[in-house]
Amino acid sequence: MYFLTHLAAAALVGRYARLAPTWLVAGAALPDLVDKPLGTLGLVDLYHTVGHTALLAPLAVAVALTGRAGLAVAVGWASHLFLDAFHIVINGRPTDALFLVWPMAVPPDPLALPPGAFFRYYLWSPSFFLEVAFWLALAGLAVRERRAGRSLLNRA
Template sequence: MLFPTHLLAAALLGRVSRLSPLWLVVGTAFPDVVDRPLASVGVTALYHSIGHSALLVVVALPLALSGRTGLSAAAGWALHLLLDTVHVVLNGRPGDAVFLLWPVLTPTDPLALPPGSFFVYYLWSPSFFLEVALWLTTAGLLARHATREGRAGSRDRVD
């Protein structure tokens, strides 16, 4: 999934849960903020490595148990991993979901494209349409909310 969609999903989860939207966004940004620079400079060969490894649960679990902030950050991180897993499976590459077990396992033929090339590859894939639907649904909900707020505001005015 594209980075902005991860942030959107975290913000939406923050709206419908008691979790902190800010820390959900921080947690969901974490995997890409860690892994993209490492892969870009050649420290790791994959864009899904350290931050995307479910083996980090040894760090995430104590964080989640530390309170609402930690739980929100850990939930954001888990949401990111879930969305990326859905992405690779939906796009016909279920074997690539082994990124969750990095460094123990790595995809046999990883899609190691830099961000710009990945975006071009990603256009018109099944996961791309899922993201478009998520963004359009969010836009529709925001428009509906703004319309309701506008109507409520006009009823409150005294002429």
């Protein structure tokens, strides 16, 4: 799943969960802001490692307990992990979802593509079409909210 889709999905969660969209988006950005540079610099072999491991859940719970902003960051982070695992599974690579327990387990045959090569792989995959549908639905919702004189991010 693409970075901007993670951010948009997190902001949309804020509309219904009554959590601050800014903090949700920050939490949703964290996994890629940590792991993509590590992978690009060759410090790790995969692009789903430290920031994408569900083994950080206790830390996320601790952050969530700091207040509503912390809860929003934790929910945004969790939404990123869920969406990445979901898109990997529907694209037919369920063992790649082992990134969720990195470093305890590593996918046996990880895709391990840099972002540019990943784009070519991702085009026309089942997850690609779901992502396009998400953006079309989001655009439709934005138009509807604008016509009603409301902001997309503020639930009235």
